[in-house]
Structures are given as structure tokens and as C-alpha cells.
Amino acid sequence: MVEEAATVLSHDQLERVEAWGRASGSVAHVYRPSTLDDLRGVFQVARVNGRTIAFRGGGNSYGDAFGNREQIVLDLSRMTRILDWRPQDGIITVEPGVTVSQLWQYVLEDGWWPPVVTGTAKTTIGGCASMNTHGKNAWKLGTFGEHVRSFDLLTASGEILTCSREENSDLFFAVIGGAGLLGCFTSLTLQMKRVYSGLLRVEVATRPNLVGAMHYLEERMETADYLVGWLDAFARGRSLGRAEMHQAHYLADGEDRYTAQSSRPVNQALGDSVFGVLPKSSLWFYMQFFMNNAGTRLVNTAKYTMSRLTAGEQGKSYLQPHAAYHFLLDYVPYWKYAYGRGGLIQYQCFLPKETAEDGFRDLFQLGQRKKLPNYLSVLKRHRPDPFLLSYSIDGFSMAMDFRITDRNRARMVSLTREMDEIVLRHNGRFYFxxxxxxxxxxxxxxxxxERLDRFFELKRRVDPELMIETDLWRRVLRPLY
Amino acid sequence: MTERETVPDRPLEPRPRAIVIGASSGIGAALVSELTKRGYLVAALARRADMLQELCDTASLSAAPGVYARPYPHDVTDFDAIPELFDQIVADLGGLDMVIYNAGVMPAVGLDEFDFGKDKFQIEVNLLGAMAWLNLAAMRFQASKQGNIVAISSVSGDRGRRVNPAYHTSKGALSIYMESLRNRLTQHGVAVTTIKPGYVETSMLEQVPNPRGAISAAVAADKIITAAEKGRQVAYIPWRWEIIMLIIRHIPSFIFRRLSI
Structure with missing residues (x-):
């Protein structure tokens, strides 16, 4: 109970809280409550000790979104109960620490799939709603928040508010995408999407350059269910932005004769070896030898050439389980360690469709000119959404992974500043x-x-004493508050 | 808090945090300047408040934006005050990555003088103060699985010479204490570095009759922090003292006690 909860901050709770990309981190008192009472207890600890709280789900944000230097980090990864599931209409209520992995394994055998999933299944539902994540169908089904029906939010004062499009709707649209700054989810109710098979029809094709890649997405917006492109940021000139493109379709009712089989989690598994022999858990170790400009250039070229020879521009299609298709970031376990001690950052920007081609070309060329090309680039299509701190746009996004080392940090700072200018010049947006x-x-x-003021007004209403803060809040939003 | 001290942390521009105990002059003052130059946020501790304030002001002014040194007047023999002050400093700095214990005294002791008062004072400042401070750092770093613990010991700790027995004892004991810390903390990802300076141009050197090849405090500070950042275990500053002390450590006692070194 609250009264019995320990109210002293001890050394014992200290833990290094590292950005997912490992390029930064800070030390904080980390608590992992498993019940609502314990959760309230952590709020009490913060209040008594005059500390602030940040919330953390799966800890998959690339940067400092869940960090809280020398303060309290409330880790929700033990709040993992499925509270209610209605298989007849696909409505599920979960605690915030439930992961995407747990969610899909729970619903798939009843013929449902989460409408929006991240590229890794290790994210939590609370985290996905806070950051308002997107998937490879963002232009079609929008962001994660669009499929949240309602949620309960524990605010700094200890009050629990139920929020939906009807009730406390101003909070509903601000908390989703609000980076965990307005309160802590205690439960969320989501709508799942009906699927008729555990498989997707996937098509791989190549495109020789950025324009081709963007057209590939535009042309398939009406027909495809998922669209994504993997670009080579090393290619120059006419090949700039050459890409391997993926589109995927759901199977129609009746198309898969063995739905029960294909929907079993065991048949969705990603597999744990390459070529049947090399354990995937050791792959990151070998990958690190290619994590430099020359090595990645080689890998990107080899990958593009292989796809061009096997799939080509006309494409090649095959059936693939949902999990294997969606959670590509889980395909190679621990791959982030291949980036070495300094880790990586991701720079993802969203550009309107009218300016995107220009903007992405400028960004790629800038990186090449500064000899800081990004090692992984992912192109996706988006549509606007109704949330207050939205990053969504009728246009494209490019997610770019950069390796960070002690030697390139200073140059990366100036590169990101120049990239910011390019993005702003093209009316672009960013993603916390x-x-x-x-x-x-x-x-x-x-x-x-105007949007910021509306957000801050809500912040003043539900957290007037600024008990909820994160490293990202102090860096980006607090100076504007 | 000044404007400089409220600059938020940015992931790509890390600002490690350091505490320097014994910072008002000599190597300690040079360490504060060098650390701020390298982008550390520094808590500088010493007894002499006025000197400390001036040092911190100068170091902060020449540092990059958002980087500063803050003075904390403190007497290391005030053992009871240390735990609270430690927590206060960590909260003020917003973290802790390195602790350097540099406080040390060496009063003049005649070759035929046995003064317990002087001996006790040296043990308290050079050894017990280090234990009081570094135990706290060890506890924190053990939990947070990161950090650098540095103590400025001395080449004097390698051998008990005839001058000032208590000074040699305090530095010898400090080196052993550091070795124990290292053996405890390596498994937790904490680097423990013992620094053994030879001749460095500070007020302490005034007692040495013929300090050949002394280096400046600024040069020593640069070498000390480099050694600490590399996670070196024991570093002689400058390195030639490693050879000198290797020889001196191996002089058998039947010869050593007849030498006038």
C-alpha cells in the first residue's frame, strides 16, 4: 500500500539509463512497479524527495526521451497484464507495459493483428501511445494513436482520468504523442485489425534512384497495405537513393486454407540462424567489421545488386509471416552493438510530398560531402493525424542511422544542425x-x-509543479515553456 | 544558479561531471582548469574559499558555453560532513563520472623530529579524507556501473624513506587502498586510477632541495586526466618515474638504509 511504500531514495535504485542507440545516457533511480498501488508509491517517493519522474516502456526510443538525469525513471515493463479481450470485435484493454510482441501473440490466433506496429516488437503499448509511433502503413492507417479508443491516465496529483475522443478529449489528443509528459498510462484500450491469415503477400523490387523509390510508394498507395523502401545513402549521381522496395498485402478471406496453422506464434517465428548454421545471436559481432564507411558501402552495394539480380524492377513476390515481415529490427539480435562503443543515433525527418524529393537529395548529398553518410535509410509514406504534438504530414519520412564515435561527435553536431535547416526549409517535421x-x-x-501553448496549458493543468520531466523535455520543450 | 549552470544536457554533446578534492592550488587547481577545458562540469573542493572562488570563476569563463566549475569550501578532516556534501554535489552537478582525490599535506619534519601531531594531520588529510570521499564514490559507481575513481598518491608511497615517515606511510597506504578499490570495482565497470607524480612545480616542491626535471602543474594535470580517461591502473607522472621507482623499489634494505635518499 501507499503508506507502507519506501519513501527514501537509495543508492540501491541507481541505474544507468542508456538511450536505445547507446550514444548517450544518464544515471537515475529506476523503479519497476508491478501494481497500480506500487505505481502510486513511486509518485509518493518523488513527491517526498522533491524529485521528478520520467516514464519508460521498452526503452526503445533512440535518444533521451525516457532519460531523467539523477531523478526517477519509472519503468513500466512489469505492468504487463492483458485486462480485457473481446475476440468478437477485436477490442483489447492492456496495461502500459504490454509489449507489441505480447500483444500480437495474444490476438493473432483469434484472427486479429495490431493495426500499427513498430519495426521492433520490443516496444510497449504505453511507449507506442506516448510517442505515437507509426509503421509501414502510416499513409493508410495513420499513427498508433488513431487506433487507441481510450486510456486511463494517472496524473501528477494522483488522480486517474479516463480519456477518449469524447471524454477529456483535449488530453486524449495531447497525451498521445505527448512523450509521456502529462501522466502515466494505467490502462489502454485498442482496436485490433481483422486479418484472414498469418501470412502476408510480400513483393520485393528495386528502384535505381530516389525518384524511382518515391514513385514506387506513390503509385501503390491505393492498392498496397504496407510500403517501405531501404535506400543506399552511399550511391551518388544518377543512382542517388537507389533502393530495395517492399510492398505487402493482407490475404483475403479464404485465400489461406490453413489460417489456424499460419497464425500460430510458433509458425511466425523469425528463426535463430542464418543459412541454418550461423547463430543469429553472434551476427552482430561479425557485422561490426563492416560498420565503417568502406564496409557499409560494400554491404549496401552487394545488397542492392543481389536484389536487382533476383527481384529486379519488375519485382518478385512471396508469402511471409506477419512477424517476420514487420519486425525486421529484431531479425538480427543485438545489432546495435555492431555500431561499437559510441553507438548510433537516428535522424528521422518528415517532409511534405511537394518538397520531399529535393529535401532528401540535399540531406544525402550533405552527408556524403561531409563524409558522414548514414548507414541505413528507410523511406516511408505518411498522412496527417489529429494529435497535438504531431510529426505526421502528407508526405514522406526518411529515417537515417548514423554511427557515433568519439572522433565524429563534434562533426555530427554540426551535421545535424545543417540537416535541421534543410528540413525546416522544406517545411518538415521531427519525431521525439x-x-x-x-x-x-x-x-x-x-x-x-500555438500548438506548443496548447500543450503547455494542459501541462500546467495536470502537472503544475512539473513533477513529470524527461531529459528530452529539459533539452527541447522546457526552454519554450 | 547562474545562466551557465542551467544549460540542459544534449545527447551528442556529453558533459561528464567531476569532483576535485583539494583544488585550491598546485595540481588540484590545474586539474580544475584542465577538466573544464575538456568539457567537464566540475565541483572544486578546498579549505581556502577565496582562492577557490577565483579559480572557479577563471575556469568557467574560459570554458565552452554550459561548462563550469563550482566552488565548495570544505575541510577534508570534517569527516561527518562528507556524506551530505557528496549528495549535494551530485545533485548540483546532475550526475557524477569522475572523482579525483588530490588533497595532501606535507609539513616540514626534521630528520630527528618525531611529532605525532604532524603525523596525525598527514594521515587524516592524505589517507582518511580519501577513504571518506572515495568510499562514497565507490558505493555510487558500484551501483551505477560506471565512473572513474582517481587518487593522487605519490612516488613517496613506494618506499619508506628517512624524511617524513608519516607522509610516506599515508601515500603508501593510499596506494594500497586504491588497489583494493580497483580489485573490488573492476567487475562493476568502474576504473580506479592511482596517480604517482614525481616532481611537479607546486608549493610542496619547495621542501625538495634539488628537484631535477620537475614538470609544471598544468602538464601534470593533462597527463593525469588522460591516464584516468584511459582507465589506467597506476600511472607515474611523468613516465620516467616508473623506471626510477622500479630501481628504487628493488634496492635491498641493507643498502637502502645507508643511502641518504
Whole structure:
């Protein structure tokens, strides 16, 4: 109970809280409550000790979104109960620490799939709602928040507010995508999507350059269910942005004769070896030898050439389980360690469809010119969404992974500043879950003063004493508050 | 808090946090300047408040934006005050990555003088103060699985010479204490570095009759922090003292006690 909870901060709770990309981190008192009472107990600890709280789900944000230097980090990864499931209409109520992995394994055998999933299944539902994540169908089904029906939010004062599009709707649209700054989810109710098979029809094709890759997505917006492109940021000139493209379709009712079989989690598994012999858990070790400009250039070229020879521009299609298709970031376990001690950051920006081609070309060329090309680039299509701190846009996003080392840090700082200017010049936006470099002045431009003021007004209402803070809040939003 | 001290942390521009105990002059003052130059946020501790304030002001002014040194007047023999001050400093700095214990005294002791008062004072400042401070650092770093613990010991700790027995004892004991810390903390990802300076141009050197090849405090500070950042176990500063002390350590006692070194 609350009264019995320990109210002293001890050394014993200290833990290094590292950004997912490992390029930064800070030390905090970390608590992992498993019940609502314990959760309230952590709020009490914070209040008594005059500390602030940050919430953490799966800890998959690339930067400092869940960090809280020398304060309290409330880790929700033990709040993993499925509270209610209605297989007849696909509505599920879960605690915030339930992971995407847990969720799909729970619903798939009843013929449902989460409508929006992240590229890794290790994210939590609370985290996905806080950051308002997206998947490879963002242009079609929008962001994660669009499929949240309602949630309960524990605010700094200890009150639990039920929020939906009807009830406390101003909070509903601000908490989703609000980076965990307005309160803590205690439960969320989501709508799942009906599927008629555990398999997807996937098509792989190549495109020789950026324009081709963007057209590939545009042309398939009406017909495809998932679209994504993997670009080679090393290619120059006419090949700039050459890409391996993926589209996927759900199977129609009756198309899969063995739905029960294909929907079993065991048949969705990603597999644990390559070529049947090399254990995947050791792959990151070998990958690190290619994590330099020359090595990645080689790998990217080899990968593109292989796809061009096997699939080509006309494409090649096959059936693939949902899990294997979606959770590509889980395909090679521990792959982030291949980036070495300094880790990686991701720079993801969203550009309107009218300016995207220009903007992405400028970004790629800038990285090449500064000899800081990004090692992984993912192109996706988006649509606007109704949330307050939205990053969504009728256009494209490019997610770019950069290796960070002690030697390139200073140059990466100036590179990200120049990239920010390019993005702003093209009316682009940014995404907190991926961010490590945003400055207040840039956030103010892309979010706009009016949206920020509405967010801050809600913050003052539900957390007047600023008990909920994160490293990202102090870096990007607090200076504008 | 000044404006400089409220600059938020940015993931790509890390600002490690350091405490320097014994910072008002000599190597300690040079360490504060060098650390701020390298982008550390520094808590500088010493007894002499006015000197400390001036040092911190100068170091902060020449540092990058958002980087500063803050003075904390403190007497290391005030053992009871240390735990609270430690927590206060960690909260003020917003973290802790390195602790350097540099406080040390060496009063003049005649070759035929046996003064317990002087001996006790040296043990308290050079050894017990280090234990009081570094135990706290060890506890924190053990939990947070990171950090650098550094103590400025001395080449004097390698052998008990005839001058000032208590000084040699305090530095010898400090080196052993550091070795024990290292053996405890390596498994937790904590680096423990013992620094053994030879001749460095500080007020302490005034007692040495013929300090050949002394280096400046600034040069020593640069070498000390480099050694600490590399996670070196024991570093002689400058390195030639490693050879000198290797020889001196191996002089058999029947010869050593007849030498005037």
C-alpha cells in the first residue's frame, strides 16, 4: 500500500539509463512497479524527495526521451497484464507495459493483428501511445494513436482520468504523442485489425534512384497495405537513393486454407540462424567489421545488386509471416552493438510530398560531402493525424542511422544542425522517439507557437509543479515553456 | 544558479561531471582548469574559499558555453560532513563520472623530529579524507556501473624513506587502498586510477632541495586526466618515474638504509 511504500531514495535504485542507440545516457533511480498501488508509491517517493519522474516502456526510443538525469525513471515493463479481450470485435484493454510482441501473440490466433506496429516488437503499448509511433502503413492507417479508443491516465496529483475522443478529449489528443509528459498510462484500450491469415503477400523490387523509390510508394498507395523502401545513402549521381522496395498485402478471406496453422506464434517465428548454421545471436559481432564507411558501402552495394539480380524492377513476390515481415529490427539480435562503443543515433525527418524529393537529395548529398553518410535509410509514406504534438504530414519520412564515435561527435553536431535547416526549409517535421539532436528553436518552428501553448496549458493543468520531466523535455520543450 | 549552470544536457554533446578534492592550488587547481577545458562540469573542493572562488570563476569563463566549475569550501578532516556534501554535489552537478582525490599535506619534519601531531594531520588529510570521499564514490559507481575513481598518491608511497615517515606511510597506504578499490570495482565497470607524480612545480616542491626535471602543474594535470580517461591502473607522472621507482623499489634494505635518499 501507499503508506507502507519506501519513501527514501537509495543508492540501491541507481541505474544507468542508456538511450536505445547507446550514444548517450544518464544515471537515475529506476523503479519497476508491478501494481497500480506500487505505481502510486513511486509518485509518493518523488513527491517526498522533491524529485521528478520520467516514464519508460521498452526503452526503445533512440535518444533521451525516457532519460531523467539523477531523478526517477519509472519503468513500466512489469505492468504487463492483458485486462480485457473481446475476440468478437477485436477490442483489447492492456496495461502500459504490454509489449507489441505480447500483444500480437495474444490476438493473432483469434484472427486479429495490431493495426500499427513498430519495426521492433520490443516496444510497449504505453511507449507506442506516448510517442505515437507509426509503421509501414502510416499513409493508410495513420499513427498508433488513431487506433487507441481510450486510456486511463494517472496524473501528477494522483488522480486517474479516463480519456477518449469524447471524454477529456483535449488530453486524449495531447497525451498521445505527448512523450509521456502529462501522466502515466494505467490502462489502454485498442482496436485490433481483422486479418484472414498469418501470412502476408510480400513483393520485393528495386528502384535505381530516389525518384524511382518515391514513385514506387506513390503509385501503390491505393492498392498496397504496407510500403517501405531501404535506400543506399552511399550511391551518388544518377543512382542517388537507389533502393530495395517492399510492398505487402493482407490475404483475403479464404485465400489461406490453413489460417489456424499460419497464425500460430510458433509458425511466425523469425528463426535463430542464418543459412541454418550461423547463430543469429553472434551476427552482430561479425557485422561490426563492416560498420565503417568502406564496409557499409560494400554491404549496401552487394545488397542492392543481389536484389536487382533476383527481384529486379519488375519485382518478385512471396508469402511471409506477419512477424517476420514487420519486425525486421529484431531479425538480427543485438545489432546495435555492431555500431561499437559510441553507438548510433537516428535522424528521422518528415517532409511534405511537394518538397520531399529535393529535401532528401540535399540531406544525402550533405552527408556524403561531409563524409558522414548514414548507414541505413528507410523511406516511408505518411498522412496527417489529429494529435497535438504531431510529426505526421502528407508526405514522406526518411529515417537515417548514423554511427557515433568519439572522433565524429563534434562533426555530427554540426551535421545535424545543417540537416535541421534543410528540413525546416522544406517545411518538415521531427519525431521525439528518434531524436537526439533537436534544439528548442527548431521545435518551435515545426510545431508552431500555438500548438506548443496548447500543450503547455494542459501541462500546467495536470502537472503544475512539473513533477513529470524527461531529459528530452529539459533539452527541447522546457526552454519554450 | 547562474545562466551557465542551467544549460540542459544534449545527447551528442556529453558533459561528464567531476569532483576535485583539494583544488585550491598546485595540481588540484590545474586539474580544475584542465577538466573544464575538456568539457567537464566540475565541483572544486578546498579549505581556502577565496582562492577557490577565483579559480572557479577563471575556469568557467574560459570554458565552452554550459561548462563550469563550482566552488565548495570544505575541510577534508570534517569527516561527518562528507556524506551530505557528496549528495549535494551530485545533485548540483546532475550526475557524477569522475572523482579525483588530490588533497595532501606535507609539513616540514626534521630528520630527528618525531611529532605525532604532524603525523596525525598527514594521515587524516592524505589517507582518511580519501577513504571518506572515495568510499562514497565507490558505493555510487558500484551501483551505477560506471565512473572513474582517481587518487593522487605519490612516488613517496613506494618506499619508506628517512624524511617524513608519516607522509610516506599515508601515500603508501593510499596506494594500497586504491588497489583494493580497483580489485573490488573492476567487475562493476568502474576504473580506479592511482596517480604517482614525481616532481611537479607546486608549493610542496619547495621542501625538495634539488628537484631535477620537475614538470609544471598544468602538464601534470593533462597527463593525469588522460591516464584516468584511459582507465589506467597506476600511472607515474611523468613516465620516467616508473623506471626510477622500479630501481628504487628493488634496492635491498641493507643498502637502502645507508643511502641518504
Amino acid at each position: 522517439a528518434k531524436d537526439s539532436s533537436l534544439r528548442p528553436s527548431v521545435a518551435e518552428v515545426y510545431l508552431g507557437r
